[in-house]
Structure formats: C-alpha cells, structure tokens
Amino acid sequence: MTTTIEPPVTVGRRFSGYLHSRPTIRLVALLSLPLFWLVVAYLGSLAVLFASAFWSVDSFTGNVNRTFTTDNIVYVLKTSVFRAVTLRTIGVAAAVTVICAVLAIPMAFFMAKVASRRAQRWLVIAVLTPLWASYLVKAYAWRTMLQNDGVLEWMGLPSPGFGLPATIITLSYLWLPFMILPIYAGLERLPDSLLDASGDLGARSFRTFRSVAFPLMLPAIAAGSIFTFSLSLGDYIAVKIVGAKTQMLGNVVYDQLLTANNLPLAAAVALIPVLVMVIYLMLMRRAGALSEL
Amino acid sequence: MTLSRGARWGLTAFMVFGLSFIYIPLSVVVINSFNIERTFGWPPKGYTLDWWAKALENTGMREALWTSVKAGLGATAIALVLGSMIAFAIHKHAWFGRNTVSFLVILPIALPGIVTGVALGAAFQAIGLEFGLLTVIIGHATFCIVLVFNNVIARLRRAGANIEEASADLGATGYQTFLYVTFPTIRTALLAGALLAFGLSFDEIVVTTFTAGAGVQTLPLWIYDNLARPNQAPIVNVVAAALVLLSIIPIYISQRIAGESAAGGRI
Numbered sequence: 001m002t003t004t005i006e007p008p009v010t011v012g013r014r015f016s017g018y019l020h021s022r023p024t025i026r027l028v029a030l031l032s033l034p035l036f037w038l039v040v041a042y043l044g045s046l047a048v049l050f051a052s053a054f055w056s057v058d059s060f061t062g063n064v065n066r067t068f069t070t071d072n073i074v075y076v077l078k079t080s081v082f083r084a085v086t087l088r089t090i091g092v093a094a095a096v097t098v099i100c101a102v103l104a105i106p107m108a109f110f111m112a113k114v115a116s117r118r119a120q121r122w123l124v125i126a127v128l129t130p131l132w133a134s135y136l137v138k139a140y141a142w143r144t145m146l147q148n149d150g151v152l153e154w155m156g157l158p159s160p161g162f163g164l165p166a167t168i169i170t171l172s173y174l175w176l177p178f179m180i181l182p183i184y185a186g187l188e189r190l191p192d193s194l195l196d197a198s199g200d201l202g203a204r205s206f207r208t209f210r211s212v213a214f215p216l217m218l219p220a221i222a223a224g225s226i227f228t229f230s231l232s233l234g235d236y237i238a239v240k241i242v243g244a245k246t247q248m249l250g251n252v253v254y255d256q257l258l259t260a261n262n263l264p265l266a267a268a269v270a271l272i273p274v275l276v277m278v279i280y281l282m283l284m285r286r287a288g289a290l291s292e293l
Numbered sequence: 294m295t296l297s298r299g300a301r302w303g304l305t306a307f308m309v310f311g312l313s314f315i316y317i318p319l320s321v322v323v324i325n326s327f328n329i330e331r332t333f334g335w336p337p338k339g340y341t342l343d344w345w346a347k348a349l350e351n352t353g354m355r356e357a358l359w360t361s362v363k364a365g366l367g368a369t370a371i372a373l374v375l376g377s378m379i380a381f382a383i384h385k386h387a388w389f390g391r392n393t394v395s396f397l398v399i400l401p402i403a404l405p406g407i408v409t410g411v412a413l414g415a416a417f418q419a420i421g422l423e424f425g426l427l428t429v430i431i432g433h434a435t436f437c438i439v440l441v442f443n444n445v446i447a448r449l450r451r452a453g454a455n456i457e458e459a460s461a462d463l464g465a466t467g468y469q470t471f472l473y474v475t476f477p478t479i480r481t482a483l484l485a486g487a488l489l490a491f492g493l494s495f496d497e498i499v500v501t502t503f504t505a506g507a508g509v510q511t512l513p514l515w516i517y518d519n520l521a522r523p524n525q526a527p528i529v530n531v532v533a534a535a536l537v538l539l540s541i542i543p544i545y546i547s548q549r550i551a552g553e554s555a556a557g558g559r560i
Contacts, residue, residue, distance in 0.1 A: 015467070023385075023386060026385075026386075027382055027385075030381050030385075031394075034438070037375055037435070038398065038401075038435075041435060042397075042400070042401055042435050045413045048415045048416040049408070049412035103307075103314070106303075107307060107311040110305065110308040114296065115308075123308070125544060127315070128544060129540055129541070130316075132492055133319060133536060136516050136517060137533040137536050138318065140516075140533060142318055144318075144333055144335070145318050145321065151318075151335050176311075176314075205296050226403065230405055235405075237498060241520070249407075250405070250407045254407070254502075257414075270407065270411050270412075273404075274404060277405065281403065
C-alpha cells in the first residue's frame with residue numbers, strides 16, 4: 001500500500017504553482033528590470049549620442065542648440081584631418097590585432113598541446129595575471145621601457161622612442177591576453193587525435209599546423225580579434241602616454257568634448273568607431289566568432 | 294601530439310619570449326617602486342622603502358582607493374542582480390527576442406569604451422542627472438552585466454533543468470528550489486562573475502572620465518592625474534607596483550573556485 005503525503009497548501013506554494021503554469025508572467029518578471037536598464041540606460045544613451053551628432057553649438061554662448069542639422073556630419077566627412085585620423089586609427093587597430101595574433105597563436109598552441117598538464121595550469125595563470133594588473137600601470141610601464149635611457153636601451157635593444165610604433169607596441173602588450181585566451185580555449189577542445197591523424201598521414205609538423213590546426217583556430221582568432229580591434233579603436237589614454245603627438249579617433253573625441261566643449265562634433269566623430277565596429281562585428285560573425293566569445 | 298624536434302624547440306622559444314614580453318615591463322614597475330631617486334633612472338642607483346611608507350600616508354590616494362571600492366561594489370551588486378536575471382530568462386524560456394537580448398548584453402563591452410562613455414555622459418546631461426559616484430556606478434554596471442551573465446548562463450546550461458524539476462516534484466516551492474537547489478549550483482559562477490565585474494570596474498578609466506564629476510576621483514583617475522606631476526612620481530610608482538602585486542589575489546580566488554576550467558570564468 002502506498003500513502004501519499006499531500007504537502008500543505010501555502011501561499012508560497014500557490015504562488016510558485018501559479019508562476020509555473022504561466023511562464024510568460026515569469027519571463028516578464030525576470031526580464032523587465034534588466035531590459036529596462038539596457039534599453040533605457042544604454043540604448044537610450046546611444047540614441048542621445050546619435051541625436052547629438054545632428055545638433056550644433058552656438059559659437060557665441062557655447063550652448064548646445066538642439067535643432068536638426070547635418071553640418072557636423074558633412075564637416076567630419078569633408079575635412080581631411082578626420083579622414084587621416086580615421087585611417088591611422090583603423091591601421092593601428094589592424095596592426096595591433098595582427099601582432100597579437102602572431103604572438104598568441106604559437107603561445108596558445110604551446111600551452112594547449114605541448115606543455116604538460118601541470119605546466120599548463122601555471123602557464124594559464126601566468127598569462128591571466130597581467131589582465132588583473134591595472135591598464136594604466138601597464139601603459140605607464142611601457143613609458144619606462146621606451147624612454148631615452150630606458151629599460152629597452154639598457155637591455156641593448158633599440159627603442160623606437162615615443163610615437164606611432166610605441167603606441168602599437170603598447171596596445172599589443174595591453175590586449176595580448178585577450179587574444180591568447182580564446183585561442184587556448186579553442187585548442188583545448190580540439191582533440192589531439194586530429195593532429196595525430198594528420199601526422200600518421202605523413203604531414204610534417206608545419207603542414208599539420210597549416211592545414212589542420214590553423215583552420216580550426218580561425219573562429220577563436222576572430223573572437224580574440226574583436227577585443228583587440230575594438231579596444232584599440234577607442235583608445236586615447238595609451239596614445240597620450242606613449243604616443244607623443246600621435247592622434248587617434250579617441251583623442252579627437254576627447255578633445256572636442258572636454259577641451260573644445262563641442263558635444264555635437266564629438267558625437268559625430270564618435271559615430272566613426274561605432275560604424276567601423278558594426279562592420280567588423282558583422283564580418284567576424286561570418287567567421288563564427290560570436291559563438292567563441 | 295608528435296612534433297618534430299625543431300617545431301618543439303621553436304614553440305618553446307616563442308613561449309619564453311612571450312612570457313618575457315609580458316613580465317619584463319611588470320617587473321620594472323615593481324623594482325622601480327623601490328628606486329631611491331625621485332626621477333626615473335635605470336638601473337636604479339639604490340633601493341629604499343621610504344616611498345612605500347609615504348604612499349600609504351597619502352590621503353588623496355586613500356580617498357581615491359575608497360571611491361574605487363565603493364564604485365566597484367555598487368556596480369558589481371547591480372550587475373549580479375541584472376546579469377543573473379537575464380541568464381535565467383534566456384535559459385528557461387525560448388522566446389523570439391532571445392538572440393537580440395544576448396547581443397544587447399554584449400554591446401556595452403563590444404563597443405569602444407569612449408563611445409559608451411560619451412553616450413552615457415551626454416544622456417546624463419540631457420536628463421539633468423548630476424555627475425557623481427552614482428553616475429559612475431550606473432556606467433560601470435552597464436558593461437559589467439555581461440560578465441555575470443556569461444558566467445551564470447554557462448553554468449545553467451551545464452547543470453540542465455532536471456534537478457529544479459525534481460525539486461518541484463518533491464514539493465518544494467519556487468523559493469525553496471531557488472534557495473536549496475539553484476543557488477548552490479550557480480554560487481561559484483556568481484562569484485567568478487562578481488570578481489571579474491569588480492576587477493573591470495576597479496580598473497576602468499574611460500567611461501569613468503566621462504561620467505564622474507569634478508568631486509569624484511577613482512584610483513585610475515588619481516593615477517592618471519598624478520602621472521603628469523613629476524614630483525608625485527615615486528608615490529605613483531608605489532601605487533603601480535602595489536596594483537601589480539595585488540593582482541595575485543583575484544587570480545588566487547578565481548583558481549580556487551575554477552575547478553574544471555583553468556581560466557576561472559569567462560571574459
């Protein structure tokens with residue numbers, strides 16, 4: 001004989017039963033607050049930014065005049081300085097991404113497929129630790145590395161001094177772990193048998209790397225490149241610390257907003273990295289990057 | 294895998310080079326904090342602990358540190374609540390807007406910080422919200438949500454829905470199921486997300502620059518401000534070295550809670 005014990009019907013139990021039978025209400029309850037935040041606070045802010053690109057500044061009072069004008073956009077498109085800065089910034093972001101990939105691929109490969117299990121854990125820690133060290137401290141460290149009579153020269157290495165190459169080196173240093181980690185995670189999931197099979201079929205190490213491992217790493221490289229590209233695209237602080245007079249898009253936005261107090265022009269320039277990043281994200285989505293994030 | 298001797302050597306050499314590239318600049322920062330001279334000279338002519346003692350007494354630095362901790366805790370708390378709510382909603386329900394919401398969560402971190410910063414700053418000004426600690430916390434929370442979300446959703450996907458249904462079948466209320474079944478499952482994921490969120494907020498400078506008023510100075514803003522002042526250099530060196538050394542703490546915690554994944558949480 002079986003006895004069933006009926007749980008007492010309490011308010012709490014009735015309420016959870018009610019929610020269970022009405023998933024829509026539960027969904028709305030879970031989502032309303034976070035969506036309110038993301039849509040109102042974040043998308044709303046982006047909308048304000050977009051709208052302010054079409055406002056103007058009264059040159060006499062310095063106040064923002066909220067009537068629609070395309071003057072800023074036309075001005076940004078027509079002025080050659082903005083074009084040069086945009087191309088330079090995209091160039092820097094691309095160079096940083098390539099340098100990070102070239103350094104990260106062999107390092108991640110070593111960590112995932114060559115090092116012993118024990119060493120693997122320590123190497124991951126070694127690569128992760130600088131992510132927690134402050135951004136400013138790392139940029140500042142490169143100032144001491146690159147300066148006249150700095151550490152690089154003391155080590156007997158040539159220093160490029162402060163400028164565009166220094167900016168590229170420093171940014172590559174800052175974002176390198178963001179490239180290593182997704183590639184390492186991707187390689188860790190890649191079965192060794194695939195690489196062994198390639199060897200059994202007669203491929204040498206490099207051929208196995210080029211024809212088997214590298215194509216399988218591409219989505220992870222694309223995922224890492226979203227970080228390296230986006231973070232370089234908007235940077236203005238590392239440039240100020242090691243870039244001497246180098247100007248990137250971030251500097252222009254910063255100067256227009258905080259020095260010239262011209263929000264509409266700053267917003268118009270800020271739309272450039274947004275546009276570049278949207279195009280870049282769409283390209284990388286085709287490479288399968290978003291599922292690797 | 295079987296690698297040729299040359300390939301093995303080449304990869305090892307690359308790893309050594311990569312690790313030197315990562316660690317030489319950080320070591321320079323730590324050594325330099327003991328440099329006896331006021332101005333940077335390499336190698337240091339002598340070593341002293343004086344700057345460390347002076348830095349600990351620096352009130353501006355201590356106030357900035359406290360502001361950073363408050364901002365980090367505030368942003369982390371908001372991110373924990375909102376990030377796990379979205380993770381639950383996406384995990385439990387299939388509905389049309391699912392992919393859009395996942396994309397919306399990633400966007401604040403995928404767009405360059407200066408865009409997020411200028412946008413939030415302009416919006417706060419438009420609605421007349423005065424810049425201060427609150428606006429900094431709102432800004433930081435916006436891009437920290439994704440870190441909690443990523444960790445919690447990964448854990449929920451691995452755990453599956455069966456144990457929660459079992460709990461309900463055994464007569465537990467929704468609240469009891471959450472307290473005794475769901476929460477213990479996601480606890481370490483929440484901790485990993487919170488750690489990342491706090492770390493990101495603590496280090497953030499771009500969004501902070503555009504949302505902090507004149508009276509609010511976080512530690513990164515303090516460092517940036519003092520980088521331009523040569524006579525403050527020794528104190529800045531000490532703070533920089535301390536931040537490098539302190540990064541061992543979050544690494545240690547994340548390794549303790551990581552368990553199976555060595556990376557200790559998802560970016």
